[in-house]
Amino acid sequence: MKIKVTTVGLVLALALVIPLTAYANRDGFDNVVKAIERFYHVKHQTLPLLARAGIKAVRTGAKIRGGEYKQIAEAGSVRVAFFEEQRFDSRGNIAAFKALVQSTLAENWAPLVQTLAPKDEEQTYIYVRDAGQKFHVLVITIEKKEATVVQATLSPQTLADLTKNPNEMGKKLTDEVTISDP
Amino acid sequence: MKTLFQTLLKFALVSALLAIGGVSATAQTAKLQLDQLDVLANRASETVDVKLDEHLMQTTAKFFSGKDPDDAEIRDLIKHVKGIYVKSFTFEKESEYSPAEVESVMTQLRGGGWSKIIGVTSKKDGDNVDVYLMSVGDEISGLAVVSLEPKELTIVNIVGPINLEKLTQLEGSFGVPYLNLPPPKPKSDK
Numbered sequence: 001m002k003i004k005v006t007t008v009g010l011v012l013a014l015a016l017v018i019p020l021t022a023y024a025n026r027d028g029f030d031n032v033v034k035a036i037e038r039f040y041h042v043k044h045q046t047l048p049l050l051a052r053a054g055i056k057a058v059r060t061g062a063k064i065r066g067g068e069y070k071q072i073a074e075a076g077s078v079r080v081a082f083f084e085e086q087r088f089d090s091r092g093n094i095a096a097f098k099a100l101v102q103s104t105l106a107e108n109w110a111p112l113v114q115t116l117a118p119k120d121e122e123q124t125y126i127y128v129r130d131a132g133q134k135f136h137v138l139v140i141t142i143e144k145k146e147a148t149v150v151q152a153t154l155s156p157q158t159l160a161d162l163t164k165n166p167n168e169m170g171k172k173l174t175d176e177v178t179i180s181d182p
Numbered sequence: 183m184k185t186l187f188q189t190l191l192k193f194a195l196v197s198a199l200l201a202i203g204g205v206s207a208t209a210q211t212a213k214l215q216l217d218q219l220d221v222l223a224n225r226a227s228e229t230v231d232v233k234l235d236e237h238l239m240q241t242t243a244k245f246f247s248g249k250d251p252d253d254a255e256i257r258d259l260i261k262h263v264k265g266i267y268v269k270s271f272t273f274e275k276e277s278e279y280s281p282a283e284v285e286s287v288m289t290q291l292r293g294g295g296w297s298k299i300i301g302v303t304s305k306k307d308g309d310n311v312d313v314y315l316m317s318v319g320d321e322i323s324g325l326a327v328v329s330l331e332p333k334e335l336t337i338v339n340i341v342g343p344i345n346l347e348k349l350t351q352l353e354g355s356f357g358v359p360y361l362n363l364p365p366p367k368p369k370s371d372k
Contacts, residue, residue: 095223112238113357116229119274128238135241159238160245164256166232166357 028105028127028138029151033081035104036140036147039097042086044149072162072176074134077153084146094118101125101140109138113166120144124170128159135159139170150174212295212316212324214339216269218286222335225278226271232357236264236341259351265341268357276308276332284330287337291326300346302364308332313346313363325349327361336361 033044090097094116102111109127116123125140131153139150150173154162162169223229234242239260246257273279290296291314300313309331316324325344329336338358340349350365352358 093224095220098220098223110235110238111231111233113233114229114231116223116231117227118224119227130237156241157245160242163234163238163242164355166234167230 028109028129028136029079029081029149031104032101032138032140033149035100036083036142036149039100040086040088040090040147042083042088042147044081044083072154072158072173073152074155077151079151081149082146083148086145086147088121088142088144088147090118090121092118094121094123097123098125105138109136112137112163113169115167115170126166126170137169137173139173141170141174148174212326212339212341213265213267214287214290214326214337216267216287216337216339219269219271219283219335219337222271222279222283225273227274228270228272230268230270230357230359232266232268234266234356239263239265255351256355259348260356263340263342263344265339266352266356266358267339267341268337268359270336270359271334273333273335278333279335281330284328284335284337287328291328295323296326300364311361311363315345327363329361 037043098114098116105111105127109129112126112128114123114125121142121144123140123142125138127138129136129138133156135154135156137152137154137159139148139152141148141150152173162172220231243257243261243263246253246260271279291298291312295316295318296314297317298312299315300311302309302311304310309329311327311329314326314328315322316326322343322345324342325338325340325346327336327338327349329338336359338349338361340352340358346363349358349361350363353360
């Protein structure tokens, strides 16, 4: 019985995840995940954690202004890769990783905000590109023991709202995808 | 011989024109090259790098509604701005960067149409803040703030028609940090 419930849960999770990922462009996202793996000698985790993120992305709203709850990412646009319980050590050359991210994404993406704190290995990179009437936003967040790569589509209005405080943009978008509502 | 001389002369003339064209094209842009500072990130305890280009600025400006007074003010402030570029490095200890490492930026600001409009030096704290404006004719085409503190280096570069008053209004938004600049001098009626 327990196995059955788990299987049904997994199938449901997959059903939710597949539409979320199918429409996301694979360039940039995949390349940057590989770049992280090569530079830090880590491996990203996909299925179970991605499933969790997918469910949360569907039901999570974010409070971005004036008490109004609004979902930042466009429905079905979210793609996430997690790196959990791994060691991120730039070996004193965090600038080299920044340059690697830039060269990996340079062709199609424009850098928006990058924050680095080498002592704690905290890094956030936000890249943007046109997606017709909307925008794709790619957020890479790295800490000492975990990292997240999020790609989502935003409406121009949402992007404009977030651009007012670009330093907070990465956190808001990543939190929307990875933190459950209370 | 004469033909060779004429050909060489033409070649020299064309080369000179191309060189002048190249120089003036470079001189007209108020966007500073700042990426060479990125190596400081290895020593800094915190680095912030913001790049809002013209396309993003204009897209953003369109979506600030004129109905909300705050949004309308922001829209008016940024609608002609062609880019906001900020690099800020914070260090744990003093003297972890040297003025020589900022020389590549200062070289750009010494030429190419830039003029220093404010220079604040604090001997007590060791803080230096310089503000530069680039003008083409009567129009301001860019602004740069270089803030050198013992433990912090910040460069703000705004491309487009911007003045100190507008810069002050932008502080705290669009990645522009609070710069503690002296207030703009009131205009004389005389």
